[in-house]
Amino acid sequence: SAVISQKPSRDICQRGTSLTIQCQVDSQVTMMFWYRQQPGQSLTLIATANQGSEATYESGFVIDKFPISRPNLTFSTLTVSNMSPEDSSIYLCSGRIYEKLFFGSGTQLSVL
């Protein structure tokens, strides 16, 4: 089992700025992931956060826009860079321990 603390829980940001979202896990997880979820829709995988190396991004997501760090087995950050209103969404992190996934409570981002 694992508990994932994600912050901030919500933020309102100005166009052109950047926001960094943090996820802290209370135990070591083999893999960490970042998702985006539009209101009323399913989760879309952004990238897999790899410890000590560059993240693996899904089609449609690039490192310049969504830089990810994972300095150790319990912590990761996702930055949403040069934000536009189209980036308004819920961002979720998750960690995998064996076959199970554990999720943070999400960051609701609004870009004005």
Next chain:
Amino acid sequence: DAKTTQPNSMESNEEEPVHLPCNHSTISGTDYIHWYRQLPSQGPEYVIHGLTSNVNNRMASLAIAEDRKSSTLILHRATLRDAAVYYCILISSGPNTGNQFYFGTGTSLTVIP
């Protein structure tokens, strides 16, 4: 990548059993069948998972077809707190494989008092 298909929505009366179906016809031999649910304004939470045999835990039961191409999540007595979106996904059993697991549209369960 193996994908799953689920009905968009279902309704159930409170205190009655609910059977949530999932089709995963392209499942591979190393894929576990997982169910997660997402309550409003929360991240998804683990419900149950299985490989071949039916599984029971305190939250639900999972019935897996013999050919593993479909499964059913069973909530034995639906409560209002079970109203959520339920996702069926496939996760490879390898420690460093199966990165590419996807959440489908899920089934939005409404529980009627």
